[in-house]
Amino acid sequence: MRFGVIVFPGSNCDHDAYHVVKHVLNCSVNFIWHKETNLDFYDCLIIPGGFSYGDYLRAGAIAKFSPIMKSVVEFANKGGLVFGICNGFQVLVESELLPGALITNNKVKFLSREVTLKVSSNSSPFTKELNIGDLLKMPIAHKQGNFQISDDGLKQLQDNNQIAFTYHQKEGGSPNGSVGDIAGIFNEKKNVLGMMPHPERAAEDMLASQDGLKIFQSLLSVA
Amino acid sequence: MKAKVYINYKDGILDPQGATVNHALTSMGYEGFDEIRIGKLIEIKFGNISKQKAEELTDKACRKMLANPNTESYRFDILED
Numbered sequence: 001m002r003f004g005v006i007v008f009p010g011s012n013c014d015h016d017a018y019h020v021v022k023h024v025l026n027c028s029v030n031f032i033w034h035k036e037t038n039l040d041f042y043d044c045l046i047i048p049g050g051f052s053y054g055d056y057l058r059a060g061a062i063a064k065f066s067p068i069m070k071s072v073v074e075f076a077n078k079g080g081l082v083f084g085i086c087n088g089f090q091v092l093v094e095s096e097l098l099p100g101a102l103i104t105n106n107k108v109k110f111l112s113r114e115v116t117l118k119v120s121s122n123s124s125p126f127t128k129e130l131n132i133g134d135l136l137k138m139p140i141a142h143k144q145g146n147f148q149i150s151d152d153g154l155k156q157l158q159d160n161n162q163i164a165f166t167y168h169q170k171e172g173g174s175p176n177g178s179v180g181d182i183a184g185i186f187n188e189k190k191n192v193l194g195m196m197p198h199p200e201r202a203a204e205d206m207l208a209s210q211d212g213l214k215i216f217q218s219l220l221s222v223a
Numbered sequence: 224m225k226a227k228v229y230i231n232y233k234d235g236i237l238d239p240q241g242a243t244v245n246h247a248l249t250s251m252g253y254e255g256f257d258e259i260r261i262g263k264l265i266e267i268k269f270g271n272i273s274k275q276k277a278e279e280l281t282d283k284a285c286r287k288m289l290a291n292p293n294t295e296s297y298r299f300d301i302l303e304d
Contacts, residue, residue: 058291065288094291101293103232108239148236148294177237 001220003029004042006072006088008063013049013085016200021046024203025216034066044081044219045072047088049141049198059102059144060090069095081125081219082192086142089184089194098187098194099157100149106177110143114208115175115197116168117183121161124190129218135168136211138202140175145196147178147185154180162186164193224269226281228299230290231262265289277301 003021021029053062084092092098119134164184167174173181184195199212232238238260245259290297
């Protein structure tokens with residue numbers, strides 16, 4: 001399994017993702033600068049967290065027009081695995097690889113804390129090693145993570161089993177106002193995952209949780 | 224030639240910034256605000272092009288980048304110097 005971590009100006013979780021893939025999973029991984037366009041070498045692309053282009057206009061809105069994103073869309077359409085974390089999720093939504101939109105948290109605050117996620121679907125390469133209902137602890141760190149989608153769009157996500165993770169009801173559900181407590185979703189074919197929480201920050205025993213590693217390990221079992 | 228583009232959340236989308244400002248103004252003792260919604264104003268200056276061309280360009284920019292059709296609506300005025 002060959003991973004690539006896409007780097008935009010303003011990405012700042014790129015090294016965290018790279019580190020987990022290289023030193024925890026022991027897999028091949030390269031950084032890919034956003035001006036590159038050839039993705040033939042890769043099996044899985046990670047679009048990391050951060051503030052691509054300073055979050056100007058809307059989070060992810062400018063990154064959508066980076067040269068690499070056209071190739072990422074083609075890569076995803078051909079079935080390649082694309083994993084967007086935090087700002088990466090925002091980029092995927094703006095690029096229309098995932099439905100809906102991510103707007104400012106309902107309390108207008110940057111939220112940086114641990115949350116508990118509930119696995120809603122394990123019928124994807126990202127979650128196949130997990131069980132529905134499993135609880136995963138990992139941090140969130142965002143101000144624009146309030147997932148919004150039309151009622152029809154939500155029904156479609158539910159009917160197609162595209163909701164990957166929800167914020168756990170026992171902690172009061174969504175910390176940011178997201179519709180249906182949604183923390184992460186797949187595209188229809190389930191080869192694209194976007195999530196606001198940071199699994200790459202919960203993937204080693206020296207950290208508060210290792211639950212995030214399970215998502216990366218699921219990917220490995222695909223190869 | 225100039226364009227003024229106004230972008231706002233669509234009706235039904237919660238605008239947390241607007242709600243917070245409304246709450247703050249109300250707590251300062253200013254009463255009578257029903258709802259406050261905060262949007263964006265984007266000003267564009269054009270070179271020597273026709274009004275029709277400026278309209279086309281502005282509309283394209285809004286659809287492609289400036290507004291997110293999932294959550295935002297836009298309108299714009301083209302102003303001649």
